[in-house]
Amino acid sequence: MRSKEKKNVLNDLKEKTNNCLKSRKNANDIIDIISYFQDDDEGTVLQCIRSVHKLFTHFIDVEELSLKNVVEESGEGKYRVWLRERYKDAVDGLTECLIHSSTDIQEMSLSVLMKLVVKESKCPIEMSDDSPTTFPAKLFKRIMETLLSDTVNNTALLGRFEEYLAYDDVRYYTLRNVFSACRNTHAQETLQGNLYTVLENISLPPKGQDNTLSNFLCSIGDAEKDIRTLQRHRHLYSSAWIHFLKMKLSATLYRKVLVILPDKVMSNMTSPLSLCDFLSQAFNVGGVISLLASNGLFILITKYNLHYPDFYKKLYSLFEPSIFHVKYKARFFHLCDLFLSSTHLPAHLVAAFAKRLARISLSAPPAGLLVAVPFIYNMIIRHPACKKLIHRPDSDMSFDTDPYDPEEEDPEKCGAMNSCLWELKSLQYHYHPDVFKIAKKMDVGIPDMEIDLAEKFDLTANDLFEKEVQKKQKTVAVTFEPPKGLLGGKDDKLNMFWTL
The missing domain is CATH 1.25.40 (Serine Threonine Protein Phosphatase 5, Tetratricopeptide repeat)
Structure with missing residues (x-):
């Protein structure tokens, strides 16, 4: 639409709106105004919405849409019935605009509709x-x-x-x-x-x-x-x-729901235990879904007295090498830190988790190890009875003689308490210096205070790379004679027989 034509249309809309407000003789112009909801021009539709708002808020205020104390067969009654029909058409147009391609039209339509809701509450037109x-x-x-x-x-x-x-x-x-x-x-x-x-x-x-x-x-x-x-x-x-x-629910929506249930939904429900079936089914799915469901289920167990005896058995099964590579790695370790924080847990159960995490750490990337190893130390600090896992001077244990059974699904039967954390000793030969340092603490004695893992949960390989790059570089002499080319010095045999 040309600029001049558009201006004429907008002026026509405003003029017809004012005429309808001045006299009932111009009431038929309401039909023309409403018809502009179908216009292709965004500006015209926006002006149509404004006109409809102006008209029908006025009609509601002066109670011209109400049939109370009015005989429908009379002239006044017929006019009001007709006007109510036009109001219905206007509401239809506004609701259709809620799904318009233009965001501005959508938001203005919603705003006008909610204003009409307020107006109708003050001057009811449907009240019986x-x-x-x-x-x-x-x-x-x-x-x-x-x-x-x-x-x-x-x-x-x-x-x-x-x-x-x-x-x-x-x-x-x-x-x-x-x-x-x-x-x-x-x-x-x-x-x-x-x-x-x-x-x-x-x-x-x-x-x-x-x-x-x-x-x-x-x-x-x-x-x-x-x-x-x-x-x-x-x-x-x-x-x-x-x-x-x-x-x-779709897989994406399923995960979103599991994320918000514990913190946002449970506290607002009349009976949070009604979520038990949904969370139990999700917890049994495995993988990321089980991880996301574990928090809600743990809250039901600790705060609402849900009896779920297999919770730690299922949690134990989630400790797999893949946890170091999934999107929810930080959430996994944060939640497990919460689940295993109680000092009332039996020592042999905590030992099973420590041993399982140590075993899968043998194939973990450095970023994962910098979380896993301190995590194991924290479990031992909370449960001093597990210190025997890092100090067995009377035992000459190897991979073949380790009494720990990694295939056992029940953490209480895996034999971890009779084993030791030789895996951490192996990590003292790791190529990454930070992993070597944290694993070396095993020899000098782990600290008495828990290690703060908050900053380590989100650690990635990129973070480790950036840390190394930002270290102050020192100039190191690698040759007594500065090279003069890619193939070495002037007396280098390669220079004599090869050229670039």
């Missing part, structure tokens, strides 16, 4: 005598149905919607709509992603807070008790998550 609810649940449901699309990924727009979730009434009705959508256990991946984004963005007030809520975006009637009750919010939140977890 048998329903004391003033929150415009019907309009809000239209918005949520579009945001929770099963064909369009609305992650970005839902991030913009997050600011409204701080209001108790919006959060309540969002949870109701999310719960309804989550009951579709065969939902496609796109819908699952949209549902996850909403659930991830929802935060509930702390449990210690007063059970009565009052931070509302809309005008809420005294009779709407569920919106004001924190316990009701928690119940909806829990139900939505439980139904969401029953879906067949």
